[in-house]
Amino acid sequence: MFTQPSESQGNQQPISMNHxxxxxxxxxEVLSACIGAxxxxxxxxNQIQDPELLGILDRQYAFMLDEYNITAEAYKTGHDPKHPTKTYNMQMGNDVKYGLSAGExxxxxxxxxEVDDEIIAGALLSMHKTSAVGKTQAALESxxxxxxxxxxxxxxxxxxMAYEISLYLNKRGMYQVPQLAQPDMNIMLNAYGQAGKAKNMPN
Structure with missing residues (x-):
């Protein structure tokens, strides 16, 4: 239900209408995508077989649910939500296996x-990637x-959360990370140098 802004002096509006x-x-769009996720x-x-993936999904679900609620609250009221945005911390190391191997x-x-843990983890990864882009776009417009x-x-x-899922998949050979050949890698890594301050810029 939409309400009309109240009369106020100048260009001032109630904070809930400050959008x-x-x-x-x-x-x-962000909130709708969050509900979908x-x-x-x-x-x-209930289709997950691997206890590790189940644990990841449960932690991420609880975190996303809380984040959805505070975002919806801030959106609706224009005021600080009941608590600040929390920080998600994954519970695995960040070692990555590099290289490609042929497969189906x-x-x-x-x-x-045919739905299996790889498909479910892939769906989670796609959801988080889409979420990161959508939230960034919305923040830039807010x-x-x-x-x-x-x-x-x-x-x-x-x-x-996307990184956590990609590491889960990578550990099982389901998310392969190619690398450039060493000479090409060296060329790319050394393609940029340190910049000095332009002469017309102040100290």
Whole structure:
């Protein structure tokens, strides 16, 4: 239900109405995508076989649910939510296995019976990547300072959750990370030098 802004002096508006149109629409998309992600977690949970993946999903679901609630609260009221954005911390090391090995070509499944842990983890990874992009876009468009801060503080959490899932998949050979040949890698890594201050810029 939408309410009309109250009469006020000058250009002042009630803080709950302190939103630009782009902000309102972009945050609407973020919250809708968040609901979709949470719903997918509920739908996928009982199909998970690996206890480690189940633990990751449960931790991420609880975190995303709380983050959804505070974002929705800030969006609706324009005020600080009941607590600041928390920080998601994954519970695994960040060792990555590099290199490629040949395998069966990837393709869409043809039956729900084909859903396995790799497909579920891949869906989670896609959700977090999409979330990071959507939150960033919405934060860039937000004029309400509270909403902007909640969104920008939550972007690293989406990145961290995506990283956790990618490491889970990588550890099992399901998310391969190619590398350049050493000479090409050296060329790329040494392609940039340190910059000095331009002569017309102040100290």
């Amino acid at each position: 630009g149109a782009h902000e309102v629409m972009d945050v609407h 949470l719903n997918q977690c509920v739908l996928m949970r 070509p990837k393709k869409p499944i043809q039956s729900p019976n 004029t309400n300072p509270v909403v902007r801060r909640v969104l920008q503080d939550s972007v690293p959490n989406s990145v961290e």
